[in-house]
Amino acid sequence: MALLEVKNLEVSFALRHGDLVALNDVSFTLDKRERLGVVGESGAGKSVTGFAVINLISKPGRITKGEILFDGKRLDQFSEHEMRSIRGNHISMIFQDPMMTLNPVLTVGTQMVETLRAHRKISKAEAEKIAIKKLELVHIPSPERRLSQYPHEFSGGMRQRIIIAIALLTDPAIIIADEPTTALDVTIQAEIMDLLLELCDAQDMALMLITHDLGVVAEVTERVMVMYAGKVIETAKTIDLVRNPRHPYTKGLINALPGHGECDQENRLQQIPGTMPNLTEIAPGCSFHPRCDYCQDICRSTVPELRQIGESKERWVSCHLVGKGQL
Amino acid sequence: MQTKRQKFKESYLLYSFKRDKVAMVSFTILTIFLLAALFAPVLAPYDPYDTASIDIMDSEIPPSWVADGDSRFFLGTDIMGRDLLSTMLYGLRISVMIGIGAVILQAIIGIGVGLVSGYMGGKVDAILMRIADVQLSFSTLMVAIIVSAIVQLTFGVGRYEQLAVPLLVVIIGIAEWPQYARTVRASVLGEKNKEYVEAARVIGLDSKRIMFSHILPNSLSPVLVISTVQVANAVMSEAALSFLGLGMPVSRPSIGSLINAGFEYIFSGAWWLTFFPAILLIIFILVINLLGDWLRDVLNPKLYKG
Amino acid sequence: MFAFIVRRIIQATVVMLVIGFIGFSVKHQLGDPVRDLVGISVSIEEREALRQELGLNDSFLVQYGRFLKNAMHGDLGYSFFYKRPALDVIFDKAPATIELVFAASLIILLISVPVGLYSAIYPKRFFSKFAMGVSIVGVSIPVFLTAIVLIYVFAVQLHWLPSYGRGETVDVFGWESGLLTIDGLRHLVLPSIALSSIMLPLFIRLIRSEMMEVLETEYIKYAWAKGLSRRRIWMVHAFKNTLLPVITVGGVQLGILIAFTILTETVFQWQGMGFMFLEAVERSDTALLVAYLVVVGALFVVVNTVVDIIYGLINPTVTVASR
Numbered sequence: 037m038a039l040l041e042v043k044n045l046e047v048s049f050a051l052r053h054g055d056l057v058a059l060n061d062v063s064f065t066l067d068k069r070e071r072l073g074v075v076g077e078s079g080a081g082k083s084v085t086g087f088a089v090i091n092l093i094s095k096p097g098r099i100t101k102g103e104i105l106f107d108g109k110r111l112d113q114f115s116e117h118e119m120r121s122i123r124g125n126h127i128s129m130i131f132q133d134p135m136m137t138l139n140p141v142l143t144v145g146t147q148m149v150e151t152l153r154a155h156r157k158i159s160k161a162e163a164e165k166i167a168i169k170k171l172e173l174v175h176i177p178s179p180e181r182r183l184s185q186y187p188h189e190f191s192g193g194m195r196q197r198i199i200i201a202i203a204l205l206t207d208p209a210i211i212i213a214d215e216p217t218t219a220l221d222v223t224i225q226a227e228i229m230d231l232l233l234e235l236c237d238a239q240d241m242a243l244m245l246i247t248h249d250l251g252v253v254a255e256v257t258e259r260v261m262v263m264y265a266g267k268v269i270e271t272a273k274t275i276d277l278v279r280n281p282r283h284p285y286t287k288g289l290i291n292a293l294p295g296h297g298e299c300d301q302e303n304r305l306q307q308i309p310g311t312m313p314n315l316t317e318i319a320p321g322c323s324f325h326p327r328c329d330y331c332q333d334i335c336r337s338t339v340p341e342l343r344q345i346g347e348s349k350e351r352w353v354s355c356h357l358v359g360k361g362q363l
Numbered sequence: 364m365q366t367k368r369q370k371f372k373e374s375y376l377l378y379s380f381k382r383d384k385v386a387m388v389s390f391t392i393l394t395i396f397l398l399a400a401l402f403a404p405v406l407a408p409y410d411p412y413d414t415a416s417i418d419i420m421d422s423e424i425p426p427s428w429v430a431d432g433d434s435r436f437f438l439g440t441d442i443m444g445r446d447l448l449s450t451m452l453y454g455l456r457i458s459v460m461i462g463i464g465a466v467i468l469q470a471i472i473g474i475g476v477g478l479v480s481g482y483m484g485g486k487v488d489a490i491l492m493r494i495a496d497v498q499l500s501f502s503t504l505m506v507a508i509i510v511s512a513i514v515q516l517t518f519g520v521g522r523y524e525q526l527a528v529p530l531l532v533v534i535i536g537i538a539e540w541p542q543y544a545r546t547v548r549a550s551v552l553g554e555k556n557k558e559y560v561e562a563a564r565v566i567g568l569d570s571k572r573i574m575f576s577h578i579l580p581n582s583l584s585p586v587l588v589i590s591t592v593q594v595a596n597a598v599m600s601e602a603a604l605s606f607l608g609l610g611m612p613v614s615r616p617s618i619g620s621l622i623n624a625g626f627e628y629i630f631s632g633a634w635w636l637t638f639f640p641a642i643l644l645i646i647f648i649l650v651i652n653l654l655g656d657w658l659r660d661v662l663n664p665k666l667y668k669g
Numbered sequence: 670m671f672a673f674i675v676r677r678i679i680q681a682t683v684v685m686l687v688i689g690f691i692g693f694s695v696k697h698q699l700g701d702p703v704r705d706l707v708g709i710s711v712s713i714e715e716r717e718a719l720r721q722e723l724g725l726n727d728s729f730l731v732q733y734g735r736f737l738k739n740a741m742h743g744d745l746g747y748s749f750f751y752k753r754p755a756l757d758v759i760f761d762k763a764p765a766t767i768e769l770v771f772a773a774s775l776i777i778l779l780i781s782v783p784v785g786l787y788s789a790i791y792p793k794r795f796f797s798k799f800a801m802g803v804s805i806v807g808v809s810i811p812v813f814l815t816a817i818v819l820i821y822v823f824a825v826q827l828h829w830l831p832s833y834g835r836g837e838t839v840d841v842f843g844w845e846s847g848l849l850t851i852d853g854l855r856h857l858v859l860p861s862i863a864l865s866s867i868m869l870p871l872f873i874r875l876i877r878s879e880m881m882e883v884l885e886t887e888y889i890k891y892a893w894a895k896g897l898s899r900r901r902i903w904m905v906h907a908f909k910n911t912l913l914p915v916i917t918v919g920g921v922q923l924g925i926l927i928a929f930t931i932l933t934e935t936v937f938q939w940q941g942m943g944f945m946f947l948e949a950v951e952r953s954d955t956a957l958l959v960a961y962l963v964v965v966g967a968l969f970v971v972v973n974t975v976v977d978i979i980y981g982l983i984n985p986t987v988t989v990a991s992r
Contacts, residue, residue: 092893124896131894136887141909150905151895202895497684500921500973501966505928509962512950516699516958599811603932606813607947622814626936629821641814649809656805 037108038065039209039242040089046101047081047088056315058084058097060266063342066210071236071243073253073274075289076263077312082246085263086212089244090123107209125155127210128203130232133219134195138187144198145183152205170201174231193224200232204239211236212244217252229256250289254278259350262286265313265323268342272351282345282353284328322356330357379661386657389650396647399452400459407449408437412615423633439635441624443613450616451640455647457617461531462598466590468536469597473543474586478574480544481551492548495541507538507600511609524612531610535600539593546589550582584662591655595648602644618644674978681974686737688966692959693736696746697729699955745963746956750949755960759942763964764844765835766941769933770926772861777869777923785876786911789884790903801877804870812929816863816936823859831856833938860937867929868922875918879911886910913980920976924969 047059059081066072074082087093089104091111104111111122123129131137139147148167149160156163164183171179174197187195196216203211213232217225233256236243245257253260254274261271262283270283281287288308310327313319319326325335334356342354353359380386399406409416425431426439426447438447480491498506511534515523523530554560555578563573602619604610606626611617613624618640625636711719720726724735739745748755788797824832836856839849847853883889884907892906931943938944942961949957 090894092890120896120898122896123894129894131887131891133887137891139888139892139906139910142906150897150901154895154897500924501969502925502928508928508931512958513695515950516953516955602811603813607931607935626817629817630825637817645810645814649806652805652809
């Protein structure tokens, strides 16, 4: 049994003019110690997927269909109170911008201790001991002293380390990292990513890495799920996906990576023409068809289903043309 | 002209106005009040300033529908025998005059200071804004009360009452200018670094020209929003000063001085002397505040907090 | 931090000098210390001698200097009506005003914080909308009208509470307090409600809007993701961030209450500084008026400086450079 199983998840935002479907029929699994990448442009529904797992979608959004199973338990049916014992305890999150994530008026120590004490019946002193241990794990020098400092006394990279340390506090089974390095300096990005990877390995944690950066996904994850306009359009082992993308959109993404895919004569990076549609104006049929080079009549009229393709059980693609001799 | 009207008809402002019942009702009431103030001499059944027509025997008659009421005086009469309705209309006229006058004055001072401060920056800005801060921290009402007390002592009560209208305009105007200065400065700072100002400077327009023809028009929406609130504040300040006996005299009463005059008589049962002017004042201020709130929501300018 | 405090204190001193200057100018132009001392039944020669003796024929600046020097020693002139030093008169009246402001601040705090937080957390509930509606009506009612309505309903019609004066007071080390007797407290109820009525709506709206802004931030979302309890998120994470702007604006606003005590005290004939001030204006008691100006000015300056410094202490991100 998978550690986390999401089945046919639908998330809608109740707006004045009716519901806006942000996630449509999203299914995936995450095994123990597995590292899953969730890739897509901003607005594709990656972050919403991450937050939906811990049922923390910003208002007016809510889960309207589907199941979320964690350790065999239906998280989507949990009460707010039950959910609280999961969040930050069994499933931790790492947010995008470390400058905005920590509360500016509370010390780092307070923010660590409160997390522990929300989930364990321990004294403040014991909690501080654990906090110090975790800060050491993320290579924060002289952690005892650092506990009494405020977030603004740390650099962005240091703050993200602290946030990783907070995520580790309760030894969670899953870490959901939502663009954990996007807001950081390029030089620090690799450092933080390596640290995260190393810790997931050492601490037996599963990682759900949400990012728009296929390069990072290729380096870090074992399996990957590509999202477009609120849907999963392709999922595969990372290595297969990078070597042999099947969905036209994934192909485009890979070709846009420097050093990958077929570059044209002048060795320029290729771009996918156009932009992802706004969720309010998704085209009928395949939502990618207006930007697709291979677009045919069926793409304009019928919504493609996610189908297993080829020999690998892990490979699923949602495209009418793939595997039918056309693509 | 046609296009301008068209533009207004299609504007978001008008659209949201039509959708907001509170704003529409408030606007209607405000318009009625302003018209009543403007045409008070025509509308009022009696002239409260005409001492010859007032009979002291008519004093303290309750409203016409109450027992002992007199059909000649719809809302009753005050202690001097004046028709309360007429006196209130004239009082509203004075309150509105002082309120609007004071707001125009503070707007002129405040916008000027705000423009200079925001545009010049540096020491000038620091000093001007410190003055504004300090004055604001003393509260506009306090400044108004103390200044009017000093002015009244300087001029003597008699002269002060003769010159009350212009003096109150000046006193309230001086007390409240920092609100404008801070708001305008904030939006100037916002506009200053935008490309069009940069461009104007590059093509060599001089700073005065840039300020008045480029920055000022773009600072107008916050000015509009605070102007509504400031009119309400000014009318309230005037009422407060008059209530304290530092404003309009009872012989030429504003709404505030009417309430002041009537207050002494509520213990003896002449409730209408206070009640009607009070209701008038509250509704007047309330509709302005409601309109101000609505404008703030619609225009959503970056206002200075506090 | 230290440099910041020093700078605030220097600024406060400058403001006090300006207030002193205004006060002195008023006194110089309007006051007549000779009359204040001896009344009007003294011959012109004697008055002139007295003027010389008091240094009233010295230059403006010399007299200003003397005024400042005396003020430092607690001498703000002599009230001709009370026949006592002006500062003594003010100190006699101050407890009444301070207790009134204190009671009103307490009411404001106890009501605005829970109501503001509640209506920020549950903006769509009926109570929140009701509170917002009441508060806009509240800001539109001048404080003296609230006072009159309270008197009319609770004193004139219902006879529940007294309508004027402070009632029975107790002398506690020279501080005449109305807080320690039942009668004193009963007298305090209506005036303090009236005084709080003007600021209460402003505070509710301020706390609500600040809290709503904070609730939208990333760090609050993160706090939810950490599995903290609602109580902790609202009361510690959100409220603490709401407090900062509320303290700066709120501190100034509480100072403004002093201005409204003039109105409240007039309606309730509350024997405090505000009531005394208006009497001083009516009696042309210039020395007392100027003393009031200086004392209230000092009060404002102290409150604002303290609020600024507290703000600097609570807010860990205030650095010296940014001020």
